[in-house]
Amino acid sequence: MTDSIWLHASGLPAEAAGLMSTRAGGVSLGPWASLNLRPPGLRGDNLDVPESIWRNQQRFAAALGGAKPVYLDQVHGTRVVHLRAGETPVDAQGRSTEFWQADASITTERGLACTVLVADCLPVLFSAPQGRAVGAAHAGWRGLAGGVLQATLAALCEAAGCKPSEVTTWLGACIGPQRFEVGDEVRIAFGAEPGDPCFRSVATPEGLPPKWWADLPGLARRRLRAAGVQQIGGGQWCTASDAVRFYSYRRDTGVTGRHAAAIWRR
Structure with a gap:
């Protein structure tokens, strides 16, 4: 399911919700136009206007049904963090002041949204049955080859007490097999x-x-199925082929914004 601003994760249990931003609906200008969501406190991102990013993040957060997006400092690795209330430092305006260095997160709590940032890499959202736990993974080729999806799945199943065959997954937009x-x-x-x-x-x-x-989505589906996941949706959008809707690190030679994909318990 899509609309002009969001890609909505279909097929999730009714107790969970997920979406991915496009580049539409924000206030950033230039190559970051318009909904650039990469926090200004992360490495190497000192070009877009911090106030614009913050306003964009407010718009993204407003779409999450009251859940707070928790951004990560992603390093193309396989570490998964378990998000818990009270452990995500923010300043007086609600802005994140510290970031876990990880490429995936899970939570069993309501009010928190597992969130990953992408601009060609593949975001993968996970939900246990009845949304008992949810998770999000950032899967570039290095993280995918290293096992980030399997690590996220294992952490989710342990937290929810479920089997991989019971988990629902959704793949967001990434660079497609005609461009990667x-x-x-x-x-x-x-x-x-x-x-x-x-x-x-x-x-x-x-x-x-x-x-x-x-074929990044194809490789992700293969690894998920090998790990026992049977319910896999999404994955049909190419960021590099659609400059109107999506940022693309490769197409835009590194000077571009970031989408976010998030999942939360209703």
């Missing part, structure tokens, strides 16, 4: 053999190293 060109090191990292449908060969001049079109 990678080197052979990425194919090797996934243990993919020649002919693997998630890696299509790119025509390159003779003598140059091989290149591949990688």
Whole structure:
């Protein structure tokens, strides 16, 4: 399900809700136009106007049914943090002042939204049965190959007391298989053999190293299914192909905003 501003996570239990922002509906200008959500306190993001980011974050938070988005300092790793009320430092205006260095989070509490930031990497949202626990993971190719989805799933199942086969997942927008060109090191990292449908060969001049079109959502679905997940939705949007709706780090050569994907217990 989509609208002009949000991608709504479909298929989740009624007790959970999730969405992903597009680049629409904010106040940032220039290459960050318009709903750039990356907190100004994170590394390397000192170009967009902090006040614009804060206003954008307020608009995003207003769409979360009263849940507070908890942003992470993402490092393309596999660490999962368990969010609990009172453990997310904010200033007097409600702005986050510290960030856990992690690429995924889960929670069993209402009022908190597990949130990841992306601009080509794949956001994956998780819900246990009846929304007893929810989680969000940031899956670039390094984190995906390293096991961030499996780590998030394991933490969620432990917290909710459920099996992977009972978990519902939803994939947000990321760079698509027609635009994600990678080197052979990425194919090797996934243990993919020649002919693997998630890696299509790119025509390159003779003598140059091989290149591949990688299917990030396809690789995520494969890993989730191998871990026992049966309910997997979403994953049909390409950030790099739609400059009107989405930021893309690769398309915009690194000078771009960030979307957020969040999930919370109703």
